[in-house]
Amino acid sequence: MHDPDRLFIDLPSPPGGLQRLQRSLAAGHQVTRRRGFWIPIGAAFATSLLALATLLPGVIAQQRQTDRLILALHESIAPPAHGIRVVDGAAIELPSGNPAVRLYLVQSAAPATRAGPD
Helix, strand or coil, X not given: CCCHHHHCCCCCCXXXXXXXXXXXXXXXXXXXXXXXXXXXXXXXXXXXXXXHHHHHHHHHHHHHHHHHHHHHHHHHHCCCCCXXXXXXXXXXXXXXXXXXXXXXXXXXXXXXXXXXXX
């Protein structure tokens, strides 16, 4: 068997080498600590960008659908510019207790037939 003391030779350290080594290790530790500070912030930023890119198209589509629904509702309750136009039938405006509400009785020209037993 080999004697481990003979494999490793003790070398004298250079003058000021220990102080240079300590300064180098301290400087490297500070750089690592500052670099490590930005990693969680960068990860959080990247995660938020990914979440935004994933969710934003759905939010935009939902908002467009809501806008179309609101527009259709406004068009349906807005009074027509030239009054009601009835084709193949008749419409009579009925009195309403609320001035903001307009009621109409609409009937087609040909009565609809009901299917089923009478």
